[in-house]
Amino acid sequence: xxxxxxxxxxxxxxxxxxxxxxxxxxxxxxxxxxxxxxxxxxxxxxxxxxxxxxxxxxxxxxxxxxxxxxxxxxxxxxxxxxxxxxxxxxxxxxxxxxxxxxxxxxxxxxxxxxxxxxxxxxxxxxxxxxxxx
Amino acid sequence: xxxxxxxxxxxxxxxxxxxxxxxxxxxxxxxxxxxxxxxxxxxxxxxxxxxxxxxxxxxxxxxxxxxxxxxxxxxxxxxxxxxxxxxxxxxxxxxxxxxxxxxxxxxxxxxxxxxxxxxxxxxxxxxxxxxxxxxxxxxxxxxxxxxxxxxxxxxxxxxxxxxxxxxxxxxxxxxxxxxxxxxxxxxxxxxxxxxxxxxxxxxxxxxxxxxxxxxxxxxxxxxxxxxxxxxxxxxxxxxxxxxxxxxxxxxxxxxxxxxxxxxxxxxxxxxxxxxxxxxxxxxxx
Numbered sequence: 001x002x003x004x005x006x007x008x009x010x011x012x013x014x015x016x017x018x019x020x021x022x023x024x025x026x027x028x029x030x031x032x033x034x035x036x037x038x039x040x041x042x043x044x045x046x047x048x049x050x051x052x053x054x055x056x057x058x059x060x061x062x063x064x065x066x067x068x069x070x071x072x073x074x075x076x077x078x079x080x081x082x083x084x085x086x087x088x089x090x091x092x093x094x095x096x097x098x099x100x101x102x103x104x105x106x107x108x109x110x111x112x113x114x115x116x117x118x119x120x121x122x123x124x125x126x127x128x129x130x131x132x133x
Numbered sequence: 134x135x136x137x138x139x140x141x142x143x144x145x146x147x148x149x150x151x152x153x154x155x156x157x158x159x160x161x162x163x164x165x166x167x168x169x170x171x172x173x174x175x176x177x178x179x180x181x182x183x184x185x186x187x188x189x190x191x192x193x194x195x196x197x198x199x200x201x202x203x204x205x206x207x208x209x210x211x212x213x214x215x216x217x218x219x220x221x222x223x224x225x226x227x228x229x230x231x232x233x234x235x236x237x238x239x240x241x242x243x244x245x246x247x248x249x250x251x252x253x254x255x256x257x258x259x260x261x262x263x264x265x266x267x268x269x270x271x272x273x274x275x276x277x278x279x280x281x282x283x284x285x286x287x288x289x290x291x292x293x294x295x296x297x298x299x300x301x302x303x304x305x306x307x308x309x310x311x312x313x314x315x316x317x318x319x320x321x322x323x324x325x326x327x328x329x330x331x332x333x334x335x336x337x338x339x340x341x342x343x344x345x346x347x348x349x350x351x352x353x354x355x356x357x358x359x360x361x362x363x364x365x366x367x368x369x370x371x372x373x374x375x376x377x378x379x380x381x382x383x384x385x386x387x388x389x390x391x392x393x394x395x396x397x398x399x400x401x402x403x404x405x406x407x408x409x410x411x412x413x414x415x416x417x418x
Contacts, residue, residue, distance in 0.1 A: 007335065007339040044310075044311075047304075047339055050310050051168075
């Protein structure tokens, strides 16, 4: 599995990882017991600091989303209740709120903004249901 | 990161020459495992600070310590744990690269030829060539491999990547953590501490845990990069009075302010977040 990491983004790298794992679990692309790539593998792949990856994984462990398995590394926790539509909305909402703020600041109309969002959705390929990795 | 003794510590370090003050009252404390990006304009004092840290220059005032050992009197045990890349590295021009690597390697008990050659290969260093025939970039690679090959616990790097192409720079960033990531994962308390000066801020953003901004010989700002990214905001023209402590800097040209919202929560949503590039510009405006 691959993260999408943008080092120049205003979101700290550890947060980018945390948010992506939350989304992958919420959308069931990662299920209970699924292993995450090792700290070392992620750090080497993106040429980032291993401590950053560690920090993200530890936070997710504290949240109860991940468990540390001896000799394996991090895996998705078992007792994770299936995410409701509500949970997923909660994850999407902050990004939309900031889009809404920019829309207002630029004085773009509601319908124009909605059309733009639709075209963004079309540009982004839909993932196949069975495509887990 | 553990809260034991800092790996690098300076106390009121100053360096004055007849013509200028190059370092001005620098107190810095770098914890174990930190990767510090040292940034500032040309002449801000970065190289002098690094040279004072490794004991190559004697400060006019104040002191520096590495692993609790005075920089001016480093023990062999501490030296063996250091890797330093100078801005203009001193190399043995007449030697072949392999010979050069081995000669320096002999001085370090922890030097490992295999690790050294793997590193050289990853960085694409032409090991059969004589040093004097290497390009500027390849000489820089050699200096970096020399600094890393004995698996140092503390790396001090002065503009180590300025002559390297983007692909080699990426490889260099990986090399900084090579051998260490797995140990870190096992929870061993052996993280490498790194201080690296560079103008290539987008490269630094990938790897730093902390940033230290210098201007005119002073340490302007030192903090965890994640915290700065999350808490500093660029506010065009603050309407309410900003508490003095929360004002990181104010642009004399357009009165834009960088505000630390941890100390001024009322600004938490004001203005916008800054990238490392932008923060650098504002701090030097």
